[in-house]
Amino acid sequence: MRTHFEPEQSNEFEAAKELFIRRCSVWAGEQQLTVDPFILDAALDFRHYSVDGRLGFWTVDLVRAFLLDWIPRQVSVSADDAADIPDMLLTMLRYLHHTALDDPTGDALPDIETAIAATAGDTFRQAMSDERNFGIAKFWAMRAITSGIDPTDEVAMRRFADSARAGRVEHDDAILNDIVTRHLRGDGGPPARACSQLPVSLPPEHELAAMAEDNRLVRQLRALTDWVGAGRALTATGQLKLVDARELIELLGTGDTVDPVVGGRVWRTKSSTELAGLILVVEWAKKLRLIRVVKNRLVRVAKSQPLLRASLALWTAAFNTFNELADAVVQPRVYGHAPGMLHDVFDEAVPDVLNTIYGMPAPVPVKRLAESVWLSCQAAFGLDDEDEDEDESQQSIWRQTVEADLRRMLRILAEAGGVEQAIGPADPMFLEDLSGSDGSDGLDGCDDLDANDFAASLQSISTGLPPDARERLRAALAPDAGPVETVALSHLGTHAVRVRLLAEGRYMPLVGELTDTDPARLLGMIAQHYTPETGREEILRWLAAHGGEEAGLDSLLDAVRSCSFRHRAAAMLDALCTAQPDRTALLQRLRSDAALGSIAVQFLVEDEELDPDSLTERESLLAVTEQLIQLLEIAGPDAVRESFAQASSSDMRDLFGALLGSGHPDATGLDELRRLVVEPLQHRGNRRPARKRPSRSVRSVRPKR
Template structure:
């Protein structure tokens, strides 16, 4: 850990800045420092930097790639989710289909539903299929049930999750599926988990566009990625952002970089239409909610041309994709298509993440945790909104605010690392009614006072000149302890050497 050659690019420059007396939390100071470094006016170990750069260029970090940390989510009670599932369109349709099958239904010689049965089911189940569609002034007669994708997908889903099966060219019910049919929440979840295994985009049509076949062939990977992206987001995400990510996945999987611009545009728009169709299927299933509105500003921040990446951080999308997003999401364009997960889907995605060994926190699950681990987890993984809910739930479970707050402060006091203790106290201070009064009340606290004083100075509530000799000395000592934890003894020695002798 002390060998600089094992640092990442970001840590290398942060530690170099600290050694030169620069506060890495001061954005302006860091900017000036990096400008000085680029101009060759900052001394650093060229050999170490070359080693780090060469290692990163070859992807040889010596570590396995970590999955993206998922945001904590809030979920209704299981009883509420069960009630919602009972009325979900997919559950109602699957149950109605099994009831319709009854003692068995004969199929055509090719193993499809008879057209008369298909016509009946479209009305009974309320699928989105149109029989004998009118296009322009011409009626196109439906000749086979395979021309009804909504119904076809529903029947295939029922087969996939073993509600029905084909026996001697007859569609029959599976007796063992009775308990699943009675449990609406389990039925919905089982059906949702089976969606990637179905040819949602292709169906039984004779002709399918090449870009559709391409996306469908990698849907097993793409669909979970889409759901993971939307999972936990506090506001609906613009569909166009997902479109660009899905197009990039197709480009990487099939090597489409060599397409000429016209073909690339045509294929990209085709993939966008396919994605919208996929989201529409999910919406009909009750898995996502599609709306139209102005995107939350959080989805525009990284599109600003002045947005700066962290040193060594790769761009999330190619420059041309960023330009398309800037144009599509410009506030002057007006409302755009947005998508969010329903609570049922959030529950199902979280269960899948946990099965995969991922960490997927849920608000409320820490109500019995010890104080220090609670604040540590919230500090690392929670948004302001979910942090507030988690702390409120914890306090309610531990005797109310007055009693629980004392326990949380004891948890901060017990932390042996001052930088972590500061982060824990910060998240706690953000969730009390009056942050300034709360921190002022801690200034005389022996273990927490120096941290509280630092926070008050940073917030402009007090100035260093207002501190008495002992409080000022303790606050300065706190700063050096933080520097010691972040950079080691050499960083402290270097910083002390640069201070005026007085």
């Protein structure tokens, strides 16, 4: 089964929950453990409605959040009735581990077991008993239960609600006010789901540290901090003295010119504030708390020494503080004038632009970024391309000014070593999603990443681009339009963005981080979160670390064979075969494999490497059985039963007899097919005969990756 679904994939998620709860409950019974399907459902909802949505990803902090925050807020049961919930959560997490559905980037099971043991008992009981932890609905539900009312009795609950509105139900007003205030602030609600990110490849950390050690910005920050020393006096207005500024320009290499000569005339520099490059470095150091102003003196911050010594940490902190430097990068907006529009959205635009560039397989055209940033500015200032109050030429000037500020921002980041700028042809992928006219530009979705469609991974800074913006982009990025300015993150920039997004709770796959993972979890992660290219690289790294291709490949195939879920096994095998030099050769080798043959045949037919009419009777029967078991897993029993809606009883009897006796290797799947599909259909009575039998051809049930 899949362990990650986008928010809009509610049907798929519900089917996966049903499958998981059914299988976990059976396993728990075999282990003589007690588990409540309601708690399993709650735990899966807790992870699905989260920033990253990974059902198998659990940490000590997430366990504590679920038991001490989510359950007390959401589940309307008394502390006594909830006493077994920590143990039930542990049972679920052990089942995740047993089936290799747990995310290997989460905390180890022994650490989680320790955390649950520490949370259970008095700590959990206290959290469940404290009304201040309740949500509004639970607060009143528990009041009703305390009053002896069954919350499932609609009539009684309506009478109770009337009494509560009339003020006849005893409660603590202060606690209720706190709950309502928290609710209105949005505290405790489900976080917004973040868009999925493509895996990235990075050099080892020691190489990144060496890059940071040689980085221009790192050298400037260290040199400035050393120069400040015990303290430097500022002017009466709190600025660097001009004499000090002259010294620092040379020391830091900021590129500023004092008393520049323009048109044969010397323009006297009257203040250090005119030296943009120097001021940027000084303000950057202030934001990082390397230096600060005390009594009109610039002084070093003593606690900054550990950061100054760690080059990679210093670089990362500096890069991720850039969005706080609007005043030093772009001009503030003057009312009624265009300059500085980007200034007002700078703190949001910078991370959004960098998030958009992150992980892209080709440099992004700056024009593409500029249109989305302009859209953000329009939204921030309540503008509209068709606004009658502003003529078209004025908006065009404003848009061009925003683009100029964006280019300055990117130039500064390039000088700092965070991005790489180039001039060249735009990759065709940046034109592929601009052909429509519905205002959807491909930058606004959070759909599951399609391994064969990198354009689907583009993220918006705002919403869909309007038709005129799409027309401008089609013209600017056309193959015959000539070279364009492009931008990509450097290795250091990619590292810094990844660190920031990880801190926000995002899942940021990194090629190589699964090298020490066992085969089942390796392939499970690759099948769901990697592209063919990054999946191939991850598998090659794993093979190199585990005895080479021959021995390692057998281990990976064994992991697929032992997978408890056929749809997941198919996705794992698909990822593994795609990573091989000859996908078809491996599938042909597996055609006679007892455990994987039916999946291999399915893929060979889909790849048009095998004619369905050439299948043996046994292969065809196994293939149909495989399809139905996978359909049962991904869509549920109703979907399978519906596929036989027009079949006669005799046809179904013959077919089901053949399917259940096919010898398919998935005994669990066959048993579920019998209990959940065959037996209910046999009890429904005769339907109008349909003479057409299900096709022998192998239809696609290819797992989504």
